[in-house]
Amino acid sequence: MDIAKIKSFDSDVLGHFGPYGGRFVPEALIAALDELADAHLTAQADPEFHKELDNLHKTYTGRPSIITEAKRFSEYAGGARVLLKREDLNHTGSHKINNVLGQALLTKRMGKKRIIAETGAGQHGVASATAAALFGLECVVYMGEADTKRQALNVARMKLLGAEVVPVTQGSKTLKDAINEAMRDWVTNVETTHYLLGTVAGPHPFPTIVRDFQRIIGVEARKQVLELTGKLPDAVLACVGGGSNAIGIFHPFIEDKSVRLIGLEAGGKGVETGFHAATISGGSPGVLHGTRSYVLQDKNGQTVESHSISAGLDYPGVGPEHAYLNDLGRAEYRPITDDQAMYAFSLLCKSEGIIPAIETAHALAGALEIGNELGKDATLLINLSGRGDKDVQTAADYFGLPL
Amino acid sequence: MSTPLDKLFTLSKSKNRAILIGYLPAGFPTQKKAKKIIKAMIDGGVDAIEIGYPYSDPVMDGPVIQAASEQAIENGAGVNEVFDLLKTSVNLGAPSVVMSYWSPIEKYGVEKFAIEIAKNGGSGVITPDLTYEESDDWRSQAQKNSLNRIYVVAPSSSDDRLSKVTKECSGFIYAASLMGVTGARASVSANAKQLVDRIRSVSNKPVAVGLGVSTKQQAQEVAAFADGVIVGSAFIKIVQESGAGRKGLKRIKQLAKSLSEGIESAK
Numbered sequence: 001m002d003i004a005k006i007k008s009f010d011s012d013v014l015g016h017f018g019p020y021g022g023r024f025v026p027e028a029l030i031a032a033l034d035e036l037a038d039a040h041l042t043a044q045a046d047p048e049f050h051k052e053l054d055n056l057h058k059t060y061t062g063r064p065s066i067i068t069e070a071k072r073f074s075e076y077a078g079g080a081r082v083l084l085k086r087e088d089l090n091h092t093g094s095h096k097i098n099n100v101l102g103q104a105l106l107t108k109r110m111g112k113k114r115i116i117a118e119t120g121a122g123q124h125g126v127a128s129a130t131a132a133a134l135f136g137l138e139c140v141v142y143m144g145e146a147d148t149k150r151q152a153l154n155v156a157r158m159k160l161l162g163a164e165v166v167p168v169t170q171g172s173k174t175l176k177d178a179i180n181e182a183m184r185d186w187v188t189n190v191e192t193t194h195y196l197l198g199t200v201a202g203p204h205p206f207p208t209i210v211r212d213f214q215r216i217i218g219v220e221a222r223k224q225v226l227e228l229t230g231k232l233p234d235a236v237l238a239c240v241g242g243g244s245n246a247i248g249i250f251h252p253f254i255e256d257k258s259v260r261l262i263g264l265e266a267g268g269k270g271v272e273t274g275f276h277a278a279t280i281s282g283g284s285p286g287v288l289h290g291t292r293s294y295v296l297q298d299k300n301g302q303t304v305e306s307h308s309i310s311a312g313l314d315y316p317g318v319g320p321e322h323a324y325l326n327d328l329g330r331a332e333y334r335p336i337t338d339d340q341a342m343y344a345f346s347l348l349c350k351s352e353g354i355i356p357a358i359e360t361a362h363a364l365a366g367a368l369e370i371g372n373e374l375g376k377d378a379t380l381l382i383n384l385s386g387r388g389d390k391d392v393q394t395a396a397d398y399f400g401l402p403l
Numbered sequence: 404m405s406t407p408l409d410k411l412f413t414l415s416k417s418k419n420r421a422i423l424i425g426y427l428p429a430g431f432p433t434q435k436k437a438k439k440i441i442k443a444m445i446d447g448g449v450d451a452i453e454i455g456y457p458y459s460d461p462v463m464d465g466p467v468i469q470a471a472s473e474q475a476i477e478n479g480a481g482v483n484e485v486f487d488l489l490k491t492s493v494n495l496g497a498p499s500v501v502m503s504y505w506s507p508i509e510k511y512g513v514e515k516f517a518i519e520i521a522k523n524g525g526s527g528v529i530t531p532d533l534t535y536e537e538s539d540d541w542r543s544q545a546q547k548n549s550l551n552r553i554y555v556v557a558p559s560s561s562d563d564r565l566s567k568v569t570k571e572c573s574g575f576i577y578a579a580s581l582m583g584v585t586g587a588r589a590s591v592s593a594n595a596k597q598l599v600d601r602i603r604s605v606s607n608k609p610v611a612v613g614l615g616v617s618t619k620q621q622a623q624e625v626a627a628f629a630d631g632v633i634v635g636s637a638f639i640k641i642v643q644e645s646g647a648g649r650k651g652l653k654r655i656k657q658l659a660k661s662l663s664e665g666i667e668s669a670k
Binding site: 014023024027028031032171180183187188189190287288289290297299300303 | 458459460461462463465469473476481482505506507508509510511531532533534536537554555556557558559560561564568579582583584
């Protein structure tokens with residue numbers, strides 16, 4: 001499948017999506033970003049690259065991922081037809097592998113031998129460590145110290161895969177600070193190192209590259225839904241932290257005007273309490289980590305700490321393309337609280353026998369809302385972006401289960 | 404129109420001597436003490452001051468400045484402290500600039516920021532993460548208020564890039580001596596001289612070298628080929644070790660004096 005085809009809403013050459021995106025980085029990184037943008041463009045135009053990536057997806061990732069119809073879960077979603085795109089069944093347990101394998105191939109093409117990555121929940125870190133093992137690359141993963149504790153299982157997985165995990169003790173000790181540390185490493189080691197960024201944020205060309213590698217989710221799902229139901233879904237739902245799984249499933253539907261695109265942000269304890277990570281719902285335009293987008297920040301432009309039960313959504317920024325889709329009204333974004341997410345988490349476990357990632361549970365909670373709004377004639381496509389094995393400890397704590 | 408900083412570089416050039424630029428974040432360790440530190444720097448021989456806008460996500464900075472910025476933010480330092488310290492420094496007679504990541508400037512309002520810098524006597528602003536492609540707004544507001552626009556270039560900058568970025572610069576060109584973040588280094592890399600040579604081939608504007616300089620000998624080394632020597636982390640480290648009481652201030656002044664002597668001996 002040619003993932004380079006059918007693109008709408010592309011950025012301009014400087015990486016702008018409307019007023020968002022661009023590059024706000026030290027000059028030291030410009031050469032590497034230019035090199036990366038070139039490598040990506042060349043690769044996208046090269047059939048050999050697509051052949052290699054498609055083959056990896058077929059024989060390693062386990063693509064195409066299947067669609068599961070959630071019939072019992074649907075009873076709680078106003079009877080709407082609920083279709084789950086099963087990215088949780090990918091190797092390493094989430095959609096993150098799609099981008100990682102693509103960027104690992106680019107790393108090889110650029111002749112670099114070392115990759116660094118940031119991780120929040122650990123899913124991107126695990127995927128990066130996996131790709132590094134597969135391609136024989138050195139891998140260092142930066143992870144906020146707070147996250148290494150709540151995602152201890154994934155820390156062990158990364159180490160088993162041969163990666164070095166560096167706990168970041170600065171600032172809020174979460175994903176935001178892990179990205180800062182990764183950027184500092186990159187500024188220092190840029191000649192030998194590729195920064196394998198895991199989401200559709202950061203300076204140009206990252207939002208475009210990561211989207212291009214995640215588009216496969218939507219390309220497959222669109223075809224699968226058409227085959228299964230004979231029509232397009234009424235709404236496509238996905239959780240949004242940085243926004244890579246959401247843009248991946250949204251993008252191939254952008255030109256299908258009848259399809260609502262709905263991103264579910266981490267509302268934490270409620271947007272009104274200030275303890276949340278709902279960047280679009282509760283933030284304002286600003287600059288963070290090399291890009292202009294919605295940001296949680298105070299009046300001095302300082303980044304405000306985000307809060308979410310889900311480490312993977314606990315980020316005060318969001319990809320610039322999401323910011324643009326929001327302003328255009330093409331996609332809508334809603335907050336889902338920790339409690340709503342955990343209710344949906346438990347519901348999917350018990351009604352379908354699928355333990356989702358807590359990140360993904362935000363999208364499921366959104367489906368309960370939207371399903372009840374649209375009723376039983378509606379078809380909802382939900383990106384089941386990751387599996388919940390890593391979250392068993394957090395869920396057990398939340399539900400008060402003794403371990 | 405030339406700024407006080409422009410005039411300083413013209414004067415120092417006529418004396419064939421590089422200038423010493425000292426960096427301190429506003430509000431560090433407190434605003435009151437920051438003012439005393441600035442005075443000690445200037446008394447010791449610092450020629451120009453760079454006031455840092457403490458920012459939550461300083462990706463160009465090493466652990467020393469990160470910790471100082473975090474402390475300043477915890478103390479409530481924001482835009483008002485930046486302007487206040489700028490004014491203090493200018494009143495002490497030193498040409499002064501502000502160093503700020505782009506986020507705080509954009510949040511405050513680019514036009515308002517430029518006006519306030521000018522109003523408080525600032526010569527310009529160093530913008531370490533503002534690429535020239537994103538500079539349209541800043542360019543026009545800085546020009547309107549006769550401010551220097553100081554960009555950072557790095558050893559990895561291509562020749563094409565160097566020529567474009569240095570064209571955008573005024574006041575001076577900030578040459579990052581090495582690939583990395585701020586902080587004292589055992590030696591200033593050979594990259595620094597190479598980079599300055601490459602800049603000279605595309606621009607005749609003053610060039611100041613920053614990142615890694617902390618000793619008299621390094622200052623002398625850099626002053627032999629650059630028009631300015633920027634020192635930040637070394638001053639902050641003193642405050643972190645000795646505080647900003649009599650002992651700390653004495654050490655600040657001594658360091659400034661010794662760096663200044665290093666520069667003098669490079670003539």
